[in-house]
Amino acid sequence: MTNREPTPRDEVRHKVTGFTGIVTTHAKHIAGCDRLWVEPKVGDDGKARDGQWADIDMVEVITPGAVDVVTYARRAPGGVDLPPSR
Numbered sequence: 001m002t003n004r005e006p007t008p009r010d011e012v013r014h015k016v017t018g019f020t021g022i023v024t025t026h027a028k029h030i031a032g033c034d035r036l037w038v039e040p041k042v043g044d045d046g047k048a049r050d051g052q053w054a055d056i057d058m059v060e061v062i063t064p065g066a067v068d069v070v071t072y073a074r075r076a077p078g079g080v081d082l083p084p085s086r
Contacts, residue, residue: 004061004064005056006023006026006036006056006059006060006061007023007026008023008024008025008026009022009023009065009066009067009068009069010022010023010061010062010063010064010065010066011023011061011062011063011066011067012036012038012054012059012060012061012062013059013060013062014038014052014054014058014059015058015059015060016058019038019040019052019054020038020040020041020062021038021039021040021041021051021052022038022039022066022067023036023037023038023059024037024038024039024051025037026056027053033055034055034056035053035054035055035056036053036054036055036056036059037051037052037053038051038052038053038054038059039051
């Protein structure tokens, strides 16, 4: 674990509930209440589980940069990334 502030791509654990997952979104609110969207791993049954919002001060980093950034070589009109063609 590390004492640095969590960022997207980090694996984190909620200090109270123990919920773990990967940070995918950092929402900065005008009132100063920063929140993170945490996506858990896929369940044992192979199904995706629901993520959760968490206050940034309530999570601790388990693994910094736990996942790689996904980049695509193709772009749609308007700059939207597209998956590689098959």
